[in-house]
Amino acid sequence: MAPQKNHYNASIYKEPGPKLSTETPFESMMERFRFAADVLELDEGMFQYLSSPVKQIIVSIPIIMDDGRIEVFEGYRVIHDNVLGPSKGGIRYAPDVNLDEVKALASWMTWKCAVVNVPFGGAKGGVRCDPNKLSKTELERITRRYTANMLDIFGPDKDIPAPDMNTNEQIMAWVMDTYSMNAQRTETAVVTGKPIILGGSQGRKEATGRGVVTVTLAGLNKLGMMPNNVTVAVQGFGNVGSVSANLMYEQGAKIIAISDVTGGYYNENGIDIPEAIRYSKENNNLLKDFPGAELISNNELLELECDVLIPAAKEDQINRSNAGNIQAKIISEGANGPVTANADAVLEEKGIMVIPDILANAGGVTVSYFEWVQDRQGYFWTEERVNRRLNRMMRNAFDNVYGVSEEFRITLRQAAYVYAIDKVATTLEMRGIYA
Incomplete structure (x- = not known):
């Protein structure tokens, strides 16, 4: 289904401040965003709203290492958008994680969820560390302290993390347990990509x-x-x-x-x-x-x-x-x-x-959505059902994007951004901006 143009005043707009290098992940995303915004004739105000993260959180993560030293790591969580629903996005552990990268990935999650018609906004998180140089107990301490610092951010109806680079189902289990212990109830839906025994979904890894x-x-x-x-x-x-x-x-x-x-x-x-x-x-x-x-x-x-x-x-x-x-x-x-x-x-x-x-690569967040739904209803699907529903949603998303590309005679990438941004912008217009 082709997008419907929003009723904003068409204008030439520029993002304030110096132009970043087009080689950075965030600027690559913004170049594509600008093109789609032009096709949709978004005015400058809507452009600024949709290109600005809702929240950017930086936290210190002090832990006691196995040898007794105190070491402080830096953690990030960026919520780019929550117009369509609670924000969703992975947590990555890597020595080169930085705020710019996390911002770009959070933005991508917003558009990714919109493209496959999953009712989530976009978020991303990370901890600057080298997991290859950390023991399992040190990783657990980092994860639990990071989660404790994010207790006001995370939540099954607010922001739902998942695995990403160098994180896995064990780390998600620690996130879930830390959140649940502080909430004083078991809250499986606070995180996806968990072990199946803790409420994970069949077919999630693949x-x-x-x-x-x-x-x-x-x-x-x-x-x-x-x-x-x-x-x-x-x-x-x-x-x-x-x-x-x-x-x-x-x-x-x-x-x-x-x-x-x-x-x-x-x-x-x-x-x-x-x-x-x-x-x-x-x-x-x-x-x-x-x-x-x-x-x-x-x-x-x-x-x-x-x-x-x-x-x-x-x-x-x-x-x-x-x-x-x-x-x-x-x-x-x-x-x-x-x-x-x-x-x-x-x-x-x-x-x-x-x-x-x-x-x-939106299959991961699609089955994460399935996992969240299953956790919320307390009823779990077979792997065959998960795969069948995933294939249907991904094929429908491809057909939608392909239809937009043909209508506007643009590339699939351009069409994906047009489709996604139109969905979020139209939803925002209908909801209005709270003041």
Whole structure:
């Protein structure tokens, strides 16, 4: 369904203050936001409202390390928007986490939820730490203190965290328990991505990768291509990358390259993905020295001749310097922000269909929504039902975005932002601004 234009005064608007580098994640998001706002003819006031986070929280996290030292970490939570419902977004642990990155990711969550018609706003959180250098008990202390600092922010009807980079279901269990102990009741719906025994959902771990494949198959169908006759390269072999690769493999696609932090692995005759997954699990979740392919660099993987490229690693992997060398027919963004804004025009000129992150990797938040619903009603679904509903919602979202792209003759990325921003702006207009 195409968006309906909001009845605002069309104007030329500029964000106040100095223009940031278009290579930063936040500015890449803002470049796309500006385009969609122009298509929708948002006035400057609405533009400012939708581009400004509702809350930005920075907290100190002092903990006692295993050796008795006191160390202070820094934690973040950004709530970008809560117009459609309680805010939703992951928590990541990494040494390079910063407020700018968290702001961008929170914004993406707002549009991602709107694209798949999930009644959540967008949020994101993070703690600046290196989890590889921390013991399990130190991670637990950090998580519980971070959660305690966020007790006024988190809540099943306010802000619902989930796993992200370097966090997992155990960390979500600690978040849930800390919140529940302070609330003096067990509150499973305060967090998603939990262990199943604590109210987690079947199919949650595979949801993001499954969503990537659902929209990739939809894109192939639009191009008249059959999945059993295409070649695929997947950058990143974590949860999203490995699931995407395996599901495409099950569809009959030839997976010619995969990669992780140890490098890229290429085999023109196709890689046995179940074997690669087994090998990785037996080698500390690394593909190092994988015998089923030859070693190439991650950059070389991106530039391989293939039908489908799934970047499922980190942000800004395809940028102005290498966009002209991309040879795929479809890029399906498993990661958040793998393509910078200044690479979009190059890819468009090359005729590459880019299925954007706010659509392609929205399977995770969709099944997080399913988990929240199941927790609220105290009744849990089978994995088959979860997958069936996920596939339906992702396919409907693709069709909606594709319809907008055809109506306005714009790219899928532009159409996804137009669709999402129109939904949030229209909702805000109907609700009004409380004063």
